[in-house]
Amino acid sequence: MKHKKLGQKSYFFQVLIILCLVAVDQLTKYLAFLYEVSTSGFFFLQISENKGSAFSMFSTITWYNEVIIILSILIFIGGSYYVWKHKVESHLELVAYLLFGAGLIGNLIDRILFDYVRDFIGITYFAIFNIADVYLCLSVVLLIYCEYKKK
Numbered sequence: 001m002k003h004k005k006l007g008q009k010s011y012f013f014q015v016l017i018i019l020c021l022v023a024v025d026q027l028t029k030y031l032a033f034l035y036e037v038s039t040s041g042f043f044f045l046q047i048s049e050n051k052g053s054a055f056s057m058f059s060t061i062t063w064y065n066e067v068i069i070i071l072s073i074l075i076f077i078g079g080s081y082y083v084w085k086h087k088v089e090s091h092l093e094l095v096a097y098l099l100f101g102a103g104l105i106g107n108l109i110d111r112i113l114f115d116y117v118r119d120f121i122g123i124t125y126f127a128i129f130n131i132a133d134v135y136l137c138l139s140v141v142l143l144i145y146c147e148y149k150k151k
Helices: 008-034 064-085 091-114 131-150
Strands: 043-050 117-123 127-129
Touching: 008 043, 008 091, 008 117, 008 131, 043 127, 064 091, 091 117, 091 131, 117 131
Parallel strands: none
Antiparallel strands: 043 117, 117 127
16 A cells, blocks of 8 residues: 655654654663563563674674664664655555664664663573564564565
């Protein structure tokens, strides 16, 4: 379903949605680290400082954080330009881009302020992650679904 080119008012609401999503991410991280949450079970809460990427990959490389900060900024600017310049095919695709932007910004804030990403949600035998990571994963799933629907 194609929609009309988004107007300026629509862009304002998109920015507002991203800001709200980022606020939820930052608030949950703040509270988790403030209260040093720790629970057990299949799903658990445990604070963790991730200096790398997914599953703490590349966490021992000293200059990795700076590279990710630069790449995140470039990806956000490029993605924003793409969404602004091109018609988004569906509302679901737009939601995916908004989630991706919010996830990118949420983790970028952590990297800039702390030199690591604050994680606190865990799944036994899998990983520890945060709300921004959920946004990023969900956005990828939605974009894959949108591409699948196009064909």
